[in-house]
Amino acid sequence: xxxxxxxxxxxxxxMGQEVTLRCKPISGHNSLFWYRQTMMRGLELLIYFNNNVPxxxxxxxxxxxxxxxxxxxxxxxxxxxSEPRDSAVYFCASSSPRGxxxxxxxxxxxxxxxxLVL
Amino acid sequence: xxxxxxxxxxxxxxxxxISIINCAYENTAFDYFPWYQQFPxxxxxxxxxxxxxxxxxxxGRFTISxxxxxxxxxxxIMDSQPGDSATYFCAASISGxxxxxxxxxxxxxxxx
Numbered sequence: 121x122x123x124x125x126x127x128x129x130x131x132x133x134x135m136g137q138e139v140t141l142r143c144k145p146i147s148g149h150n151s152l153f154w155y156r157q158t159m160m161r162g163l164e165l166l167i168y169f170n171n172n173v174p175x176x177x178x179x180x181x182x183x184x185x186x187x188x189x190x191x192x193x194x195x196x197x198x199x200x201x202s203e204p205r206d207s208a209v210y211f212c213a214s215s216s217p218r219g220x221x222x223x224x225x226x227x228x229x230x231x232x233x234x235x236l237v238l
Numbered sequence: 239x240x241x242x243x244x245x246x247x248x249x250x251x252x253x254x255x256i257s258i259i260n261c262a263y264e265n266t267a268f269d270y271f272p273w274y275q276q277f278p279x280x281x282x283x284x285x286x287x288x289x290x291x292x293x294x295x296x297x298g299r300f301t302i303s304x305x306x307x308x309x310x311x312x313x314x315i316m317d318s319q320p321g322d323s324a325t326y327f328c329a330a331s332i333s334g335x336x337x338x339x340x341x342x343x344x345x346x347x348x349x350x
Contacts, residue, residue: 124281151335163282163327163340176337211281217335222284225270225334229281 124230126212132236138200141233144193145214153213153227154187154197163211169195181206202237209234241265244328244341251348257315259344261328264309268330272338273302273313276325285326286313287334318348 125144272287329338
C-alpha cells in the first residue's frame with residue numbers, strides 16, 4: 121500500500137489567495153483526519169470524517185477553512201482567503217477499526233503539506 | 239486547555255542510555271494512548287500504543303508504562319541509538335478511531 125498520499129507537498133502563496141490541500145487515505149480506511157502542526161500550538165485536529173461524513177469540525181479555525189470528503193478515497197481542505205498565520209504543516213491521517221494487531225485503529229499519517237502564506 | 243501535558247521539551251541522551259519521556263492527561267474518558275515518532279520533514283508514525291487495562295507494554299527497546307490512578311504514562315527507550323534522534327509525541331483519544339489529542343512533543347538527541 122502506498123500509504124496516505126497528500127498533495128501538494130509544498131505550497132507557497134500570497135495572502136488572500138485560495139489554497140486547496142488534497143488527501144488520499146489508505147484504501148479501506150473509513151476514518152480521515154486533518155491535523156495542523158505549528159511550532160507554537162503543536163499538532164491539532166482540524167476536522168474528522170467517518171464514512172465520508174464530517175463528525176467533528178470544532179478545530180476548524182474559522183469560516184475561511186472548509187473541508188470535504190466526496191468519496192472514500194479523496195478529501196480536500198480549502199483555505200479562502202489565506203492569511204500568513206495559516207502557515208503550517210497540514211497532515212492528513214486515516215484509520216480503520218478493522219484489521220488485526222497494530223494495524224487496527226492506528227492512525228497513519230501522510231507526509232504533510234508545508235504551507236507558507238506570504 | 240491542554241489535555242495532554244508532555245515533558246521534557248528536549249532531551250539529550252548518551253548512546254546506550256535510557257531515554258524517558260513523560261505525559262499526563264486530564265480526560266478520564268481517554269482509552270487509547272499512543273506514542274508517535276516524527277523525523278524532520280516526515281509525518282508522525284506510530285511507535286507503540288497502550289490501553290489502560292495494562293500497566294506496561296514492551297516492543298523491542300520501547301516500553302510504555304501506564305499509571306491509571308495518576309493519569310500518567312511514559313515512554314522508555316532502552317539502549318538509545320543515534321537513529322532514535324527524533325521528536326516524540328504522546329497522544330490520547332477516546333478510541334483508536336477518534337481524534338488524537340497530542341502533547342507538545344519532546345525533541346530527543348542521542349549523542350555518541
